[in-house]
Amino acid sequence: MDSSVVLKEVELAPPAAPKVGRAKINWRTHFQQHWPLYVMLIPAIVSMILFRFYPMWGILFAFKKYSPVAGFAKSPWVGLKNFSRFFSSDYALPILRNTISIAVGKIVVGQIVAILFALFLNEVRSHFFKRTVQTMTTLAHFLSWIIIGGMMVQILSTKGAVNQIVTSFGLEPIRFLSDPAVFPWTLIGLETWKEFGWGAVIYLAALTNINPELYEAAAVDGADRFQRMRHITLPGIKTLIILMSCLSLGGILSAGFEQVLVLYNPVVYKTGDILDTYIYRVGLVGSGGMPDYSLGTAVGLLQGGVGFVLILVSYWLADKFANYRVF
Amino acid sequence: MHSSRLTRRQMLRAGVVASGATLVAACTPNVVKETVEVKQTVVVKEEVEVTSVVEKQVTTVVEKEVVVTATPGPGECEMDWTPTFPEPFKKYDPPVEVNIVLGERYDSLPENGPYNKYNNPMYNRILEHTDVRYMSKWEPAGDPAADSQKLNTAIASGDPPDMWQASGTFLQELIDFGALAEFKEIWEATASPLVKEKKGYPDHYAWKQVLQDGKLYGIPMQSGPADNDDIGFIRQDWLDKVGMKMPETIDDITEVARAWKKAGICEYGIAASKQLVTWMVDLAPVLGAYGHMPGAWVEDGAGGLTYDSLSDGVKQALAQIRSWYAEGLMDPDFITYDPYPGGYQSVSSEKCGIWFSPFWNYNIDLNVNEKIPEFLQVIMPYPKGPEGKQGRWATMSWGAPVIFRAGLDPVVIEALINNLNWQTEFHANWEKYQQYGAFDHDTAFLEGWDWAFDENCEVVIGPYPGTWHCVEFGWNNNPGYPSQQYDIYAPAFKWMNEPDKTKLNKAQRYLVSSKANQRSVEGFNYSYETQAVQIVNQFWGTPGPKMTERLPDLKTLEDTVFLNIIVGNDPIERFDEFVQEWKANGGDDITAEVSAWYRSINS
Numbered sequence: 001m002d003s004s005v006v007l008k009e010v011e012l013a014p015p016a017a018p019k020v021g022r023a024k025i026n027w028r029t030h031f032q033q034h035w036p037l038y039v040m041l042i043p044a045i046v047s048m049i050l051f052r053f054y055p056m057w058g059i060l061f062a063f064k065k066y067s068p069v070a071g072f073a074k075s076p077w078v079g080l081k082n083f084s085r086f087f088s089s090d091y092a093l094p095i096l097r098n099t100i101s102i103a104v105g106k107i108v109v110g111q112i113v114a115i116l117f118a119l120f121l122n123e124v125r126s127h128f129f130k131r132t133v134q135t136m137t138t139l140a141h142f143l144s145w146i147i148i149g150g151m152m153v154q155i156l157s158t159k160g161a162v163n164q165i166v167t168s169f170g171l172e173p174i175r176f177l178s179d180p181a182v183f184p185w186t187l188i189g190l191e192t193w194k195e196f197g198w199g200a201v202i203y204l205a206a207l208t209n210i211n212p213e214l215y216e217a218a219a220v221d222g223a224d225r226f227q228r229m230r231h232i233t234l235p236g237i238k239t240l241i242i243l244m245s246c247l248s249l250g251g252i253l254s255a256g257f258e259q260v261l262v263l264y265n266p267v268v269y270k271t272g273d274i275l276d277t278y279i280y281r282v283g284l285v286g287s288g289g290m291p292d293y294s295l296g297t298a299v300g301l302l303q304g305g306v307g308f309v310l311i312l313v314s315y316w317l318a319d320k321f322a323n324y325r326v327f
Numbered sequence: 328m329h330s331s332r333l334t335r336r337q338m339l340r341a342g343v344v345a346s347g348a349t350l351v352a353a354c355t356p357n358v359v360k361e362t363v364e365v366k367q368t369v370v371v372k373e374e375v376e377v378t379s380v381v382e383k384q385v386t387t388v389v390e391k392e393v394v395v396t397a398t399p400g401p402g403e404c405e406m407d408w409t410p411t412f413p414e415p416f417k418k419y420d421p422p423v424e425v426n427i428v429l430g431e432r433y434d435s436l437p438e439n440g441p442y443n444k445y446n447n448p449m450y451n452r453i454l455e456h457t458d459v460r461y462m463s464k465w466e467p468a469g470d471p472a473a474d475s476q477k478l479n480t481a482i483a484s485g486d487p488p489d490m491w492q493a494s495g496t497f498l499q500e501l502i503d504f505g506a507l508a509e510f511k512e513i514w515e516a517t518a519s520p521l522v523k524e525k526k527g528y529p530d531h532y533a534w535k536q537v538l539q540d541g542k543l544y545g546i547p548m549q550s551g552p553a554d555n556d557d558i559g560f561i562r563q564d565w566l567d568k569v570g571m572k573m574p575e576t577i578d579d580i581t582e583v584a585r586a587w588k589k590a591g592i593c594e595y596g597i598a599a600s601k602q603l604v605t606w607m608v609d610l611a612p613v614l615g616a617y618g619h620m621p622g623a624w625v626e627d628g629a630g631g632l633t634y635d636s637l638s639d640g641v642k643q644a645l646a647q648i649r650s651w652y653a654e655g656l657m658d659p660d661f662i663t664y665d666p667y668p669g670g671y672q673s674v675s676s677e678k679c680g681i682w683f684s685p686f687w688n689y690n691i692d693l694n695v696n697e698k699i700p701e702f703l704q705v706i707m708p709y710p711k712g713p714e715g716k717q718g719r720w721a722t723m724s725w726g727a728p729v730i731f732r733a734g735l736d737p738v739v740i741e742a743l744i745n746n747l748n749w750q751t752e753f754h755a756n757w758e759k760y761q762q763y764g765a766f767d768h769d770t771a772f773l774e775g776w777d778w779a780f781d782e783n784c785e786v787v788i789g790p791y792p793g794t795w796h797c798v799e800f801g802w803n804n805n806p807g808y809p810s811q812q813y814d815i816y817a818p819a820f821k822w823m824n825e826p827d828k829t830k831l832n833k834a835q836r837y838l839v840s841s842k843a844n845q846r847s848v849e850g851f852n853y854s855y856e857t858q859a860v861q862i863v864n865q866f867w868g869t870p871g872p873k874m875t876e877r878l879p880d881l882k883t884l885e886d887t888v889f890l891n892i893i894v895g896n897d898p899i900e901r902f903d904e905f906v907q908e909w910k911a912n913g914g915d916d917i918t919a920e921v922s923a924w925y926r927s928i929n930s
Binding site for chain 1: 472475476479480482483485495496497500501503504506594601659660662663664875876879880883884886887889890891894896908912
């Protein structure tokens with residue numbers, strides 16, 4: 001068998017389900033057949049309504065000057081004033097810019113590192129070593145940012161472990177947490193370090209679906225490890241990569257609240273302050289003991305609205321490039 | 328074929344071995360080594376914004392081994408003092424019940440003790456002598472933001488506690504929407520002459536926030552000018568090492584820190600934390616040396632107020648701090664940590680030897696002397712700036728007033744005021760009542776808990792000292808009047824200066840023999856006597872609409888610019904741009920608003 005033909009076939013035919021026209025469903029028969037599944041769905045639907053849809057009336061706060069003392073009904077309507085207040089603030093644009101750039105950085109770097117890690121780990125022969133490494137790299141995902149943040153402030157300080165290494169090469173210490181130019185990269189790097197093991201899990205799962213015969217055939221034809229990786233493994237998970245990238249678009253306005261909150265300080269507000277931390281400072285902490293719930297809600301609603309549009313776009317992209325549909 | 332996977336049999340075997348090991352470990356007798364957490368608690372007030380004061384608790388956990396020695400048996404030693412209590416101002420039968428939220432510190436009860444939240448010496452004392460039974464409306468989270476959320480939700484749902492504290496805009500809204508009880512008549516008839524005198528009713532400016540249109544909506548909780556202002560501290564042992572005298576000016580401080588660094592005594596020298604002016608380990612007196620204080624509204628000379636952060640003196644001070652930072656006399660990472668624990672640790676871990684904190688922080692050396700015996704902390708005079716000025720941030724002399732919900736039974740309000748009468752009498756005359764627990768945050772001062780007799784029948788520290796701040800809300804540990812701390816320390820000061828200590832009783836000797844207590848009194852005295860250097864924020868009213876809307880953003884701008892100048896990310900000229908930006912982005916409007924308020928209260 002000519003290996004080049006096989007390789008070409010793999011590249012040309014990604015493992016995607018062909019689109020099938022929707023058949024008409026007889027709901028009565030369908031329900032009679034599958035009713036236990038629908039019953040099992042009830043708790044999820046109830047909790048969804050209770051915790052996701054019911055609190056949505058709270059978005060009306062964004063259009064009021066809400067005071068807890070006056071209560072919701074007596075607080076005056078102010079229309080779009082809260083939104084215009086946010087956009088007239090000097091902080092609106094930098095905060096949006098920071099949020100998007102940090103989130104995009106995290107998505108791109110995080111994806112690349114997770115994919116590379118999965119690819120290389122897949123090549124490891126020792127099952128024990130592979131499992132150990134995978135467990136260790138996944139561990140950080142389960143630790144909260146409060147714990148990791150506290151450690152990182154120490155490790156990344158001017159005389160911390162990382163800078164000890166940097167200065168041992170005769171370089172100037174890097175101000176990870178106090179240089180506005182470096183801080184976003186610190187956030188991206190730490191997020192990637194914490195999550196790449198977890199992110200790789202899905203890719204490692206996908207890799208097990210690739211037919212081992214392809215590797216064997218390629219090896220027989222003289223393809224080395226990198227060539228096999230390049231021509232078999234990568235094309236095998238290409239669809240998944242596209243899918244994951246598209247789906248992560250929805251989170252582009254959430255750049256990681258807890259992480260930024262534990263690591264930032266006023267010196268790096270310029271490049272490190274994001275929408276979530278702004279909402280927290282204004283909407284929950286407030287000034288003079290008086291949180292500005294309405295402004296916080298308005299900015300949160302804005303974030304939610306943009307996120308909703310982006311999810312629709314990502315869904316469309318996922319369908320277009322990866323044939324992925326839920327409905 | 329060999330597999331690296333564990334088989335089910337191997338798993339079971341491992342499980343059995345692990346369980347066995349656990350069982351054996353659990354049955355092994357414990358090694359008797361008793362360690363006790365001695366929690367030294369200090370209540371401090373942190374200036375959060377112009378109008379709010381948040382109480383914070385600093386807890387130092389000291390591990391120490393309890394040495395059990397042969398002590399005299401019960402009845403072998405006698406107390407040579409007789410604690411008594413003030414007479415109840417009025418009896419209530421049955422006792423009145425009050426739902427409260429904040430500041431309940433029943434968690435500081437010793438574990439395994441006979442007491443609980445509603446049965447302990449402090450709680451019982453209040454119940455017995457004032458007939459007020461405090462009930463917990465809900466559990467406080469301990470985090471000011473979370474607690475304020477919960478309170479706001481309760482108010483919004485029409486179910487607030489019976490009494491709580493509020494200030495600023497929040498207080499004004501509560502008044503405007505009729506959510507608070509008006510009780511001027513009850514107050515006038517019930518409050519004792521001593522309370523009215525101590526709290527300066529009705530002329531002290533703290534009353535202006537709650538006395539509106541002849542009606543009274545709250546009782547201010549005041550503090551004294553020396554209670555929480557920064558004083559300077561320095562490591563005397565390090566000064567001796569380099570043979571230098573006590574620094575008196577900012578330049579002297581630079582020289583000392585430089586000498587320490589050069590001699591390899593410490594890494595940096597001058598301690599700071601990420602807020603320039605805050606509740607401890609900050610740089611307020613350095614800024615004060617240039618005659619100005621960021622965050623304060625000061626008189627502009629034309630009858631109005633001006634924001635002191637914009638003054639040229641602040642720029643000069645920033646340039647000075649910037650030069651310390653550039654020279655490595657400050658921790659390059661100080662902007663990443665809070666005053667506590669980061670700022671505190673920069674001193675306790677010997678990175679810095681010059682710092683500014685309130686008088687109750689005059690004990691860092693005592694906390695670390697076991698490990699670092701040579702550590703000697705002494706008071707450093709306020710440094711003088713280039714023009715010989717000295718200054719410190721004047722912490723607000725009043726916190727959020729205590730308020731009652733609308734519709735609260737007037738009898739309950741009356742009982743609570745009588746409770747305040749009793750507490751004030753107790754605190755102002757604790758020497759007369761021989762209640763020595765009043766000295767240290769009002770503990771019950773019980774034998775076997777706070778203190779014990781030693782083999783010579785002298786009073787020594789007990790196994791659980793200072794653990795009785797059980798119902799610390801409003802006036803139940805702290806009646807909140809300006810001279811309160813003075814009243815508490817004045818008798819102790821007298822005993823400390825008594826040359827013949829045999830004239831004192833055992834409890835008095837115990838109090839004055841404690842190094843920590845001596846330090847507290849000495850530090851307080853210094854802070855009290857130097858109050859002339861205070862730079863007072865003249866704005867204490869309710870924030871107007873412009874301030875509410877614009878100040879949060881402007882405060883962010885200020886923090887960002889000042890710290891970036893210090894760490895060298897921005898040039899010092901950025902300060903001038905900041906002044907323009909501050910004014911253009913609503914600062915001028917706020918200044919006009921604040922000045923109008925100032926003129927109105929002075930007219």
